[in-house]
Amino acid sequence: MSEGKRAARDEFVNPYTFVQLPKGEPEAGWRTAPAGHDRLGEERYSGVVKIDLTARSPLLLRNVYADDDGTFPKRSSSGFDGPVPYLPGSSLAGAVRSLHETLAGGCLRVFNDNFRPGYRDQVQKRPPGWQLARVDEVDESGRPLRMQLCPQPPVWVESTALHNALGDAGNLKTGARVTLLSRGTEVLERQQLEDPNLVRAEGSWVVLLTEARTRRKDRKNPAGGAKLRGRYFCATGELEGTVRGVEFDAGVWESFLDAVDDTNDMREFRQRLGREDDKPHWVDVLHPKDNKVLGKRIAARRRLYPDQVVWVLPETVGERLLTVKDMALSVVWRHAGGVDKARRRVPEQALACTDPKNLCPSCRIFGSADTEGDGGKGQAEQNAYRGHVRFGDAIPHEAYPTQQEWLPPMGAPKPGAGQFYLNRDQGAEEKTTTEKNARPLREWGSEGDSKGRRGLRGRKQYWLTGTPGDRPYFRASAAKPRVFHEDVYEADNKMLGQAQSVPAGAVFTARVHFENLSDADLGGLLCALDPALLLRGYDDDVEVERPEYGWAVGGGRPLGFGTVTSQVRLDSLDDASSRYLDEAAPSLDVEEAVAAFRRAAPRNLKDVWKRQLTKVLRLDWAVSHQVWYPPAGWLPEPGQPLDPKALLPSFTFWKETVGGRAEKARFPYRQLPSSAAPSPAMKVIPQNTQEGR
Structure with missing residues (x-):
């Protein structure tokens, strides 16, 4: 054609x-x-x-x-x-x-x-049961071993109040410690504190900073009057004295890693050919309106770090052990796409060859390398075949x-x-x-x-x-x-x-x-x-x-x-x-x-x-x-x-x-045309500039 x-x-x-x-x-x-x-x-x-x-x-x-x-x-x-x-x-x-x-x-x-892909959650408050928690200790892979919960509902504190207490924006970081003299007032179904006189440096409260670009630039003022323009609030929680060991329900940690993989932080990290580090990478949180620095957050990685603050949904909370049912890095976070990994979405015969004595047409010519490890046997095996x-x-x-x-x-x-x-x-x-x-x-x-x-x-x-x-x-x-x-x-x-x-x-x-x-x-x-x-x-x-x-x-x-x-x-x-x-x-x-x-x-x-x-x-x-x-x-x-x-x-x-x-x-759901279709074209949907992009 x-x-x-x-x-x-x-x-x-x-x-x-x-x-x-x-x-x-x-x-x-x-x-x-x-x-x-x-x-x-x-x-x-x-x-x-x-x-x-x-x-x-x-x-x-x-x-x-x-x-x-x-x-x-x-x-x-x-x-x-x-x-x-x-x-x-x-x-x-x-x-x-x-x-x-x-x-x-x-x-x-x-x-x-x-x-397995991760998708952004819809913008809404966390359901009941979610709590802020501080990571106390992790293993060598970054999986938490011990955590400290904030059992009371969080208080959302305006960034300017935190700047006033901590000295400046450079000191406002995820994990920073403060003391709140009040739980503020209820605004939009959450506790919100704006008075800088009610915030002090140091104490038993921890702060969580997340990406600010997801905030609306203009928000309705529930008290009436002018709109709230580009204000940034941080979630804070008061730590209890107990530090507990951590267990995850089956698949929870793996789902968290899958959700992390699709974040913009990880895309930029892979673009730079980065290597995982046992120290957090700090990222400036910028005001969505004027790009002024509000503070620093920890970039999303396939691991957590001591003193990092996260959201958790406890399954059970014992005297010494915490069982986690779900976990997130922000109040609007991500979820894994179902339970099936990619291998379940392709024919079994299409998966990579692993047996050097039984190879597909391409592996018989170009060679094969088994990338599945030792199969749980605890010893290395050579299951490769040199190409021709x-x-x-x-x-x-x-x-x-x-x-x-x-x-x-x-x-x-x-x-x-x-x-x-x-x-x-x-x-x-x-x-x-x-x-x-x-x-x-x-x-x-x-x-x-x-x-x-x-x-x-x-x-x-x-x-x-x-x-x-x-x-x-x-x-x-x-x-x-x-x-x-x-x-x-x-x-x-x-x-x-x-x-x-x-x-x-x-x-x-x-x-x-x-x-x-x-x-x-x-x-x-x-x-x-x-x-x-x-x-x-x-x-x-x-x-x-x-x-x-x-x-x-x-x-x-x-x-x-x-x-x-x-x-x-x-x-x-x-x-x-x-x-x-x-x-x-x-x-x-x-x-x-x-x-x-x-x-x-x-x-x-x-x-x-x-x-x-x-x-x-x-x-x-x-x-x-x-x-x-x-x-x-x-x-x-x-x-x-x-x-x-x-x-x-x-x-x-x-x-x-x-x-x-x-x-x-x-x-409506619209799909990419098949490569066998008479035309590979799709309709352009121009960017809606009213979305603020």
Whole structure:
């Protein structure tokens, strides 16, 4: 289908889509013993594939090394006067293996099967029974061993009163000690204290500070008169004298960790490649109106720290032991998405191989490493299998120039967004929950799973770019490369990034060594290196005479970086007779190897090739100028002005597609189109500026 039939001004195309996992039970022999490395077997081949990669969009690499400074990797190479940019063999190996898993139906080698999302709770007061508590002692993993409760209901104290008592905002921190001379008055169903004369430094009361941006900038004054503008109140609780040991109900600590994982604190932490520390990381709490520092809070981490203040829901409180039923870092916190981890939402056969004697098609070629530990046996075991393929670095044909790229925020994937990540449910489209304020349909474990656990959509793939100048990132930054850093986002946004790229049109050559592969194995490797070899026979789009297929390598793929097309040839080929007996080399060629791979592939894979991969791996099948995350505004056609601020995230989009109900609003469930659909486009829902974003 042509671009013109798919393009519409009020639509966008999400940068990623999914290729479904093969349905049904795997065919016999799908997982089987690999060929081994002790001998070159009968009707098996070793040799070298030479591959030429042509960049169809700028290539971007970063985080190649632990001390990476954002520059493109460079190395010395013959024929050049100095170091030149290159593609590391490790980057090629990862990209090619991932594509091979998709083409051959291999296991999900890089997949966090323990993942479970966390979701923000609705804004409301904590139910009865919740108490503030001070962490007294933790184990080496940060799990609390001892706690001290604040059994009386908390008192909410205005920050200015605490500043007055403690000296200044720099002394107002989570865990700070104060004394309250009054419990204040009841305001909005909570005890609230505003008089600075009733607060003293030190004492038996502890303070909890949390993120201020969730507060409303303007709030109704219950006493009448002017609105309360941007006032910040801290929860405080009076500690009892007893320090108790802590036990958690089954699954409570794990649910807390899952909820923490989806916080903005953790996204920024992972972006910086941070390491867990046994000391808290302090974050400034900023006034939501004027960004003045109000105090300091402890950043959310997958652990707690001594003197940290948290909310707990006690199950039982004994003389020496406290059993915790639930725990939170703030009064409006997060909850885990149901009880099922990600492994329960994919077919069992798709989980990573663990037995080196029984491997999927991809692990038999590229190798396997058991990442599940010792299985509780208390001793280390080696359950890995070395692959049959080695990738050399891809060396450029010329000393291509590099360009500094100023990148907008690109966080970690968010599989908790069920609109996109969970299998499509035709019956749920445009529906909402049956009850008001129930967990919306997009959440794991919500009413949407009532008819059966919804599976994950499949393997994530980014739409490929053959015309990078049409992509929104390149259009927005063409005249001003720093536009995202200077005009669109705040300069101190920790998710902003920098890297270097080489231009579209650059050509690189790499050598891929293989050993002990069957003709079908070799054909699968060749198709992963050049998917056009496989897919041109399955594409029935008569409007395009010779469609182009490619794959992606390096970073920035959501923005349009990294698309390459390739050409492969067998540089050398041996079987046992030619290698050891000096006989003639085998006559197997590229076309014969690809044909062998087609014959050997399971029938259900061929449907995936035809309906999905002929679109997903085709350059510019998705309309280039529309490919962006849910945008804040319209994405005009190429040649028309594009306001970079239209590329800000549309929080309204995510709010209005969740499949939930509020007191006076209905937000229908809307889902990402299938990659097999005639069009991958969705309707733009512009950002509602009245939300204060």
